[in-house]
Amino acid sequence: PALILLTVAVPSFALLYSMDEVIDPIITLKVIGSQWYWSYEYSDNLEFSDEPLIFDSYMVQENDLEIGQFRLLEVDNRVVVPTNSHIRVLITASDVLHSWAIPSLGIKLDACPGRLNQTSMFIKREGVFYGQCSEICGVNHGFMPIVIEAVSLEDYLTWLKNKINFDFNV
Structure with missing residues (x-):
């Protein structure tokens, strides 16, 4: 039995470690779940600024929605x-368990206080992808939407420069 276990375990561990991180990501997105919003940090933009880009993302209230926006799914950032x-996604939580889920991208990542979780994503087409916290985290759990907007690299760089200039010129 021990020989059979070793025969299975050695290749499995070799494969596990070789799959760990083969590709160097262009962006590392840090996500922090809090009751009841998400915080994001882009820290790979040091050629544009000395500081990482950090912002919070809250659900847009129903009376602030514009025509065409989805109720309970739209965010301010x-x-x-x-x-x-x-893209590498690192996630944690500041208070209780959360789960960062975007079903249309096939992503569901648990956020645990004091722990760091990681996944990667590669989006092939431009568009807006909606998700929500999928771990019951308290009374306003249903009001933690996630919106990912995938754009061309040129549009992303333009957005990043504008966001950094706006944040640091306020």
Whole structure:
């Protein structure tokens, strides 16, 4: 029995470690779940600024929605990422368990206080992708939407420059 276990375990561990991180991502997106909003940090933009880009993302209240926006799904600050790029997502929580889920991208990542979780994503087409917290985290759990906007690399760089200039010129 021990020989059979070793025969299975050695290749499994070799494969596990070789799959860990083969591709160097163009962006690392840090996500922090809090009751009841998401915080995001882009820290790979040091060629544009000395500080990382950090912002919070709250659900847009129903009376503030514009025509065409989805109730309970729209946020005040969307996560913008470039298409056809490898993106690393690091996630944690500041208070209770959360789960960062975007079903149309096939992503569901648990956020645990004191722990760091990681996944990667590669979005092939431009568009807006909606998700929500999928871990019951308290009374306003249903009001933690996630919006990912995938744009071209050129549009992403324009958005990043505008966001940095706006945040640091306020």
